[in-house]
Amino acid sequence: MKIQPSRLFPHPVLWFINDDYLESDFTAEISEKETKGEIEINYTLDLKNKELKEKIENGLAKICIHIECSLTMFRYNHITDEMTGSIYLRQDNINHKIEVLPMIVANDNIEDYDNTKLNEDYNDVKLDMDRGSILAISDYHYFIVDKEKNDIGRKESIFSIVRSLENKPMKIESGGDRLIIKLNEKDCFIKFCCDFCIDFS
Numbered sequence: 001m002k003i004q005p006s007r008l009f010p011h012p013v014l015w016f017i018n019d020d021y022l023e024s025d026f027t028a029e030i031s032e033k034e035t036k037g038e039i040e041i042n043y044t045l046d047l048k049n050k051e052l053k054e055k056i057e058n059g060l061a062k063i064c065i066h067i068e069c070s071l072t073m074f075r076y077n078h079i080t081d082e083m084t085g086s087i088y089l090r091q092d093n094i095n096h097k098i099e100v101l102p103m104i105v106a107n108d109n110i111e112d113y114d115n116t117k118l119n120e121d122y123n124d125v126k127l128d129m130d131r132g133s134i135l136a137i138s139d140y141h142y143f144i145v146d147k148e149k150n151d152i153g154r155k156e157s158i159f160s161i162v163r164s165l166e167n168k169p170m171k172i173e174s175g176g177d178r179l180i181i182k183l184n185e186k187d188c189f190i191k192f193c194c195d196f197c198i199d200f201s
Contacts, residue, residue, distance in 0.1 A: 001066050001101050002140045011127055012118055014136035024049040024117045028102045028138040041087040051115045056081050061135055062107045071095045094145050104136035
């Protein structure tokens with residue numbers, strides 16, 4: 001998920017594209033590692049705002065690392081209070097592009113929200129944050145996943161071995177995206193073949 005820079009929020013958000021907060025920053029280092037059947041997302045976050053840190057420590061706010069793949073419609077929110085960690089995803093949930101966006105969200109309703117680093121535009125403004133409100137947004141990351149490399153060894157065979165009721169020599173036919181090998185009963189008697197044959201007329 002990529003939040004467009006033109007998006008407006010009804011409350012201040014610590015985000016590098018605006019000046020809602022002064023002398024504050026929320027950045028992330030994200031790396032991705034692919035293994036057979038699994039994708040490992042490693043993150044290290046850096047939050048330069050004491051009061052937002054305190055809200056995470058006392059449970060009023062949480063770190064939310066939003067992960068999604070638009071091609072497979074996969075979406076996952078990793079909720080934590082740890083600034084470093086790893087997230088493990090099943091490879092078959094991802095195809096081609098994976099997007100990662102770290103945020104800080106309100107974990108409870110926060111009335112009369114205040115922060116000493118808020119821009120002076122918010123002086124004397126009563127701020128109430130609903131649970132789930134975005135408080136901070138880090139930089140957006142994405143990775144291209146080598147789907148074909150990770151699918152090695154998991155693709156179905158292009159061959160189907162079947163038993164033919166006709167007593168004729170072996171015959172090969174095209175069956176869409178497969179080659180169908182028809183064996184007569186005598187040939188299919190061989191143990192190797194019998195393990196894979198199905199009745200076919």
